Amino acid sequence: MTQSMEETSVYGEAAEADAERYYAALDSFNVEPLWRNTNPRLLPGEPKSRAVPYVWRYDDIRAQLMTAGRLISAEDAERRVLMLINPGLAPEVETANNLYAGIQLVLPGEIAPMHKHAAAAFRFIIEGSGAYTAVDGERAHMNPGDIVLTPSWAWHDHGNYSDEPMIWMDGLDLPLINKLEANFFVDGPENVQDELRPADSTERLYAASRLNPAWQAWDKPYSPIINYPWSVTEQVLKSALDEWSGSPTDGVIFEFTNPRSGGSIMPTMGAYIQALPARMHTEAHQHTSSAIYHVVRGRGRTIVDGQVLDWSQGDTFAVPGWSVHEHINTENEPAVLFSHTDIPVLKALGFYQERSCPRQA
Template identity: 40%
Template sequence: MNAPHPTAQLRQQLYRDMDPHNLTPLWEVLHALVPPQPRTPCVPAFWKYDDVRPFLMRAGEAITAEEAVRRVLILENPALRGQSAVTQSLYAGLQLILPGEVAPSHRHTQSALRFIVEGSGAYTAVDGERTTMHPGDFIITPSWTWHDHGHEAQGPVVWLDGLDIPMIRFFDAGFAQNDASKSQKVTRGEGTSFARYGHNMAPVTSDAPYGKTSPIFSYPYARSREALEQLERNTPIDAWDGVKLRYVNPLTGGWTMPTIGTFLQKLPAGFDGKGWRQTDGAVYSVVEGEGEVVITSGETETRHAFGPRDHFVVPSWHTARLSSSKGCVLFSFSDRPVHQALGIHNEERLS
């Protein structure tokens, strides 16, 4: 056996000697730190609602909304178990509230979205204004705003929670505060925010009440779906996305939240989409209809047939392709606003 090359011995001795000084050689890890293309540890994942719902209902029997503060089952990426993350930057979970319950008021640095999956009649209150929940509605609780949830109607209500928890954790910038009372005092009539900002108009002396977040905190599904239907009838269908729109901040025309981008799209009947990949990992919630998603990375392919209320995640730089024989509507969210703000967003549409 040949003796180790003197240079190799010198290197190993160098590593041993400098290790106690918290030094490590870049050249040993450079290719991992700066890879030739994005290399996420996340994997595609799929949650069938019919499988998840029984656990939500059992959670409703096991703990109250007040005890839990937020009764949520976290959608954890299988490759990130224990990290409360669906991608490396985003959190997702399904929250349940039952008639007569209140999820107590608090506020936190993290921005949050609620996308209503099942049931009607519950409400979210944000800084003194309530909005009633209906399936398909997209609701925002902006960073550092007081918010609580309640249910004064019938039947369980379930919604998808999307937050930037892992991102805020990365920056070590998270704060939270509990309110003195369970429910905040209502100071504005329901729909006030939408009346001020939701009709292509704004108060003459207005400022931005929620900073960089949209002043509209409730986007009703009926209005959004109507827009998709009209575009489907009157405009060309995109070969990758079908008909896809992003929710916007009416004051700026930009994203509704500084860290999370939200989208709604309709795949027409017979849609067989082309593949695409992007650096922002995305979480999908099926609003209505059925279809299939095929996700590939290298030689690995995953394929899921989806239906109403199912959820799935497409990780960064994984090729995805959507199809639907009868048509469907999909809500999704990602961290694209941060990618674009930093100038690092990349997307490829494959032919």
């Protein structure tokens, strides 16, 4: 009998003391035996997000923002934002897995200076009219319900020359880009960009989504549109509510798209607007994507893994990936929800899954 055969024959009780010494010694090699793993997150039977279902109340966040407006100057803050931290993901700055949202205040006369970063962003306008976001030399004026894109690496600055506070929700792919360790940040050479084109010219150029400017080459992976104005979105929603029943899980739901590709507005985030008809109680489903919802109009509740999230206009809430959820419009008027998700990432990598579930209420 060879020595190696003798060594392979000492299983069972006789080997216990040797095994304990062996496990203790493994630490110094920075390895762990897979067969002793007790972490259920390593190979779960199905996804279980560490993010929790959660609602950030607009009344609370707005009051805290206004206090920040008194205490912190725009110069000191650079961006006066309250970041929405999911309690299940703290201390990481994440609102849902892969997704970030923050609520920003720009007071009359203030600017948020020019910068750019690898992480992509958009803003959904909540309050105020007439402030601008400048993107790569073009100013887009913002009104409530507009969605304004500042894609990966685009120079951007904001200015509020109106006489009222501007409040918007920033949505970014920061958690994902930081997990990928691919983020960069650059301050602009000036605080305010030079204007290279007339204000809002891209909005006029793409005013009819079925008309693409054929002379303009566009090979970037994100939408060329800076502002998707509420005036158009609202009209489309109203017509659809009159004429279509929409999806059983989401009512009348539209995705904001890149008109040059037909795909999502950005490779890392999808953005949606949906209207739930009066008193609609949707079917339940679950999907591997996470979502952050912002309540544009109305009042209702979303049941997420058995937990009831009551919401009303201005609130923001997180629906973790693979959670079972259904929406209920509790009022006699349509409710309108804006949401952003990580669907494009999951679909691009082949990990998007969705299935219908029994209702929870």
